[in-house]
């Protein structure tokens with residue numbers, strides 16, 4: 001990678017301008033860089049001599065921060081590149097790596113956030129990252145009767161802001177979706193997106209170390225993205241799988257076509273540490289002369305020639321200066337499901353009337369941001385047990401031994417996905433879907449909201465303090481766990497809108513959760529199913545009991561009634577952060593489509609969107625692996641378009 005194919009001195013450099021309008025004022029939410037969050041695990045890491053951390057350093061996120069600088073010899077970004085990719089997230093990282101392979105094309109990868117650090121690599125700290133500057137702290141707009149028990153009655157929608165994007169802060173669960181999901185997407189006119197079509201791209205990235213699946217034809221072994229079973233398993237994980245067996249569920253490899261069943265979680269990790277998209281796809285290619293990765297660079301506009309409707313470059317802010325850089329071939333938005341549509345609208349691509357109302361000249365009238373689906377959940381269930389050392393009680397596991405266990409052997413409780421360890425797909429008895437197509441995913445966890453005394457998970461999801469004190473504080477002294485569910489195919493549809501023409505203002509995000517009655521009914525069924533699943537001998541062994549203190553917001557309903565559970569979900573409404581469809585993919589006959597099946601923005605030349613925002617409808621999957629697959633597939637499409645090898 002290191003040989004010089006570009007004569008650096010002949011290059012024309014971009015000339016930055018001072019910022020005059022809409023400058024990034026640098027105002028940050030209170031972050032752990034300047035106000036330490038409470039975390040007993042972080043505290044003990046600071047005291048672990050072998051890690052050589054400096055307790056006097058106020059910014060714990062700076063420890064072993066991965067640095068991205070221009071390759072040796074370059075004095076700054078160039079005036080033009082073949083491809084400009086906006087956002088080094090799950091999709092953008094793999095796309096940049098693939099397009100710069102073989103050095104036939106020059107690539108500029110622009111990322112608003114910073115490189116990941118030692119802290120982000122520790123799986124158990126995943127929920128803590130939501131309180132750090134590694135996220136864009138978006139909030140859903142107020143929706144009456146939803147998120148009632150969250151701070152200010154607003155749901156928190158953090159998204160990753162880092163080289164590696166949301167894969168730096170996520171829970172690392174590796175899921176691809178069911179064959180039926182992708183086949184339905186293809187049947188809507190999205191050629192090239194059937195299960196058979198997308199599987200090779202999942203496998204291309206993957207380097208699987210999955211015990212028992214060494215010979216599986218459904219897993220890749222030569223890719224860069226490590227996938228392994230979470231090394232830490234509590235006894236409750238076995239209870240979960242045994243209980244599922246009693247209910248007639250099979251053990252499956254849920255990332256194969258035979259996915260309807262239960263399993264331990266496959267995760268994007270290596271030896272118990274997080275494998276982000278940046279670590280997998282970018283870290284080793286920093287020296288490529290034709291791949292320039294600029295962090296702390298926030299794109300504010302796509303430059304589009306309004307006459308020819310051709311994207312010609314981007315404008316971005318970096319260190320208080322403004323750059324405009326040209327793209328000779330394409331501009332590719334990989335800024336995720338909130339910023340990709342945001343940037344399109346700011347640049348004149350979006351619903352005509354909406355853009356007009358902000359005085360933005362319309363280049364292409366498209367339904368940008370008009371579809372938005374999300375996967376929601378209820379993290380509020382708690383089951384107490386009469387045994388100890390079965391769940392992840394933060395106070396007990398925060399030991400130097402456990403920190404060293406992770407560092408030396410890559411396992412132990414610090415390698416846990418903050419408790420989440422098992423997965424299962426079910427079809428509730430109210431589902432109208434044919435065959436083995438699930439409507440609910442279950443996630444077994446060996447922790448509850450009370451396990452960290454409210455310091456991390458509850459704060460991460462913005463659970464209101466009054467609710468925590470009332471409900472969870474009383475069970476801090478007993479061990480407890482939860483089982484989460486994910487509503488796989490919500491029918492409720494949200495949308496997003498511009499707040500202003502200032503690119504640093506967050507767009508207005510409308511979840512419209514539970515506006516479709518089927519969603520509510522399915523979630524209530526899921527909760528009742530979980531309660532039955534835990535009321536079986538594998539869990540009785542540990543004295544597992546549903547904690548029945550009623551939520552004060554729901555006291556007027558009988559505890560355990562359908563109405564009660566609906567109210568509970570409306571109180572502790574929680575996203576699993578899979579917002580999709582804001583730049584919906586679809587053929588030109590689809591009036592809601594923003595990009596075509598080759599991810600080109602309809603009616604605009606040299607502009608694509610390549611990230612989770614293109615997924616047109618909810619899939620039975622967490623969206624990190626799908627975003628990476630989208631990046632892989634897009635790289636192949638783009639290489640074909642431009643005849644690159």
Ligand SMILES: Cc1cc2nc3c(=O)[nH]c(=O)nc-3n(C[C@H](O)[C@H](O)[C@H](O)COP(=O)(O)OP(=O)(O)OC[C@H]3O[C@@H](n4cnc5c(N)ncnc54)[C@H](O)[C@@H]3O)c2cc1C
Pocket residue numbers: 086087088089090091092110111112113130158159160161162163164165166167169170171172173174175297298299300334335336337339340343576577578579610611612613621622623624625627
């Ligand atoms: C807390 C949390 C837990 C999750 N857990 C899981 C999980 O366990 N498993 C799973 O599969 N999925 C999980 N997800 C979801 C999954 O990680 C995301 O769907 C996926 O990473 C999205 O990939 P993307 O490429 O679409 O966008 P992202 O990875 O979000 O990338 C977008 C990138 O663009 C950058 N960017 C945005 N705007 C600009 C701009 N204007 N200029 C420059 N850069 C910009 C962002 O900073 C970011 O780095 C989780 C998400 C969250 C938030």
